[in-house]
Amino acid sequence: xxxxxxxxxxxxxxxxxxxxxxxxxxxxxxxxxxxxxxxxxxxxxxxxxxxxxxxxxxxxxxxxxxxxxxxxxxxxxxxxxxxxxxxxxxxxxxxxxxxxxxxxxxxxxxxxxxxxxxxxxxxxxxxxxxxxxxxxxxxxxxxxxxxxxxxxxxxxxxxxxxxxxxxxxxxxxxxxxxxxxxxxxxxxxxxxxxxxxxxxxxxxxxxxxxxxxxxxxxxxxxxxxxxxxxxxxxxxxxxxxxxxxxxxxxxxxxxxxxxxxx
Numbered sequence: 001x002x003x004x005x006x007x008x009x010x011x012x013x014x015x016x017x018x019x020x021x022x023x024x025x026x027x028x029x030x031x032x033x034x035x036x037x038x039x040x041x042x043x044x045x046x047x048x049x050x051x052x053x054x055x056x057x058x059x060x061x062x063x064x065x066x067x068x069x070x071x072x073x074x075x076x077x078x079x080x081x082x083x084x085x086x087x088x089x090x091x092x093x094x095x096x097x098x099x100x101x102x103x104x105x106x107x108x109x110x111x112x113x114x115x116x117x118x119x120x121x122x123x124x125x126x127x128x129x130x131x132x133x134x135x136x137x138x139x140x141x142x143x144x145x146x147x148x149x150x151x152x153x154x155x156x157x158x159x160x161x162x163x164x165x166x167x168x169x170x171x172x173x174x175x176x177x178x179x180x181x182x183x184x185x186x187x188x189x190x191x192x193x194x195x196x197x198x199x200x201x202x203x204x205x206x207x208x209x210x211x212x213x214x215x216x217x218x219x220x221x222x223x224x225x226x227x228x229x230x231x232x233x234x235x236x237x238x239x240x241x242x243x244x245x246x247x248x249x250x251x252x253x254x255x256x257x258x259x260x261x262x
Contacts, residue, residue, distance in 0.1 A: 006058070006090055007031070007185060008038075009068045011099040012152045014109035016167035019196060020099045021066050023170070023178050026194045030187035035066035038087055042078055051083050064187060067094070072140070072155050091159075095185060098156045101167035102261045103149045103252050104236030104245075110145070111239070112231075126239045131247065146248045150255035157258070164259075168233045170196060 009024075011017040025031050041054035058065060067090060071077050075087035111129045114121040121129060134140065134148035143151055157164065163184040169177040174196050182189045240248070249256065256262045 005061075005064050006094040007064055007066050008091060008094040008096040009035075009066055009099065010073070010096055010156055011068075011070065012101075012106055012149055013070050014106050014113060015101040016099045016170055017068055017070070019167075019170050020097060020165070020181075021068060023174070023196060024181060024185075024187075025066060027178060028182060028187045028189045030064055032061050032063040032065050034061065035068060036061075038067050038069040038090060039071060041083055041086075051080070051086055055086070064185070072152065073159050074155070094161075096156075096159055096162040097181060097184075098159075098162055098164045099167060099170075100153060100164055100259055102233060102236065103146060103153075103256060104240060104248060104261075105167075105231060105233060106149055107145060107248070108236050108239050109231045127241070127244055130244055144251050146251035150252035153255045153259060166259075171233060 007024075009017055009021055011020075021035055025033050025035060036054070036058060040049055041051050042048045058067075069087075069091070073091050075084055075091060078084035078087050107130055108126070111121065111126055114129075124132075130145060132145055134143050134145045140148050140151050156162070163181065165177055165181065175193055178189060178193060249262075253262070
């Protein structure tokens, strides 16, 4: 079956997914140099590719194939029954890497990122943005942005056959973290590892369009996403005031403690 060779790389947005994918595919010959996005075959979006095309592309790829996903592991956001069952099958049977990051840094990175395409966010203070409602489906639809981050973490950490790695470990302990990933996935890595580098430009405009449509947003004309800001751990201290810190911890404190950030 197709999922015998699939590896899921999951994360909340702005949490280091691309760094993880690039670290694996550039340093292991066991892993296909290309990768796929599970959200790309969402049937309810005109920019998505059909399930049949997604399956065909996946079956034609050699080696272990990385499949990224920002959604929740229940895959409830796929409205088509066939697409939803396919997504759930991939998520259930594939070994999973979950990349997590201090939720406060995630909020800061998301704030700057969304300013590149959202007129609304460009006119919001960080405090207003932080208290906004996350754009999501199902049970998470009424959560704040910090609340959704916590919900995302809690849902994924319940999954079996999962290895969680921290964004900060990619920054500060890259080689050991990559070898930990390789051991979990049972793949070989090159003797001389390629260093961690800034993720390149968005490779698939259709995937970006899917995400923006789900957020109910349109990208600003001439927005330059190729020069996306790449933050560092601890950047949240520059924007959070006391009330922001209190609000965030009220919404996401339990998840922060579980992941070792407090």
